[in-house]
Amino acid sequence: MGSHQHHLHAGEDLKEAAKVQLTEAGEQWTGMREAVFEALSGFDRPASAYDIAEAVSEAQGRRVAANSVYRILDLFVASNLAMRVESANAYVANEHPGCLHDCIFLICDSCGHTTHIDDDQVTGGVRQAASSTGFAPKRPVIEVRGTCGDCS
Structure with missing residues (x-):
C-alpha cells in the first residue's frame, strides 16, 4: 500500500x-x-x-x-x-507541514469531522489517469463523504 x-x-x-x-x-x-x-x-x-x-x-x-x-x-x-x-x-x-502529499479527505456527514490520509498509490493513480488524457494535474484533492466511526 x-x-x-x-x-x-x-x-x-x-x-x-x-x-x-x-x-x-x-x-x-x-x-x-x-x-x-x-x-x-x-x-x-x-x-x-x-x-x-x-x-x-x-x-x-x-x-x-x-x-x-x-x-x-x-x-x-x-x-x-x-x-x-x-x-x-x-x-x-496540516499536522505534518514538512511533508507534501496530495490530499485525501474523509468527511463525516453527521458531525463534520474530517480526517486527512495520505496514500500515494491512490493519488498517483489519479495523477496517472489524468496525465494519460493529456491533462496536467496540479493538485489532486479526493474527498470521500460518509459517516465516521464515532457516528456510525
Whole structure:
C-alpha cells in the first residue's frame, strides 16, 4: 500500500513546525499569521475563513476581516501549512507541514469531522489517469463523504 507514517505535530510543536516551514519558504512569521494559524489549528473540524476571523477577533479583542484571513490561508495552503477542504470551502491545519502529499479527505456527514490520509498509490493513480488524457494535474484533492466511526 502507498500509505506511510508521518511525525504528526500538535500544540506548540505544530506551531513551531509551521513557523519553520514558512520561514524556510522565505516568508515571515508575523503576529497575525501566528494568530491565524493558532486559531486554525485549534478547531477540531474544518474551519472557514469566517470561523477563523471570528476566533482571532475574539482572542485579540478587535475585529479581524475575513478577507485578511483568506490571504493568509492562501499563503498557508501554498506553503503546505494548511489544506483546503474544497467541498466545504474550509481549511484544516496540516499536522505534518514538512511533508507534501496530495490530499485525501474523509468527511463525516453527521458531525463534520474530517480526517486527512495520505496514500500515494491512490493519488498517483489519479495523477496517472489524468496525465494519460493529456491533462496536467496540479493538485489532486479526493474527498470521500460518509459517516465516521464515532457516528456510525
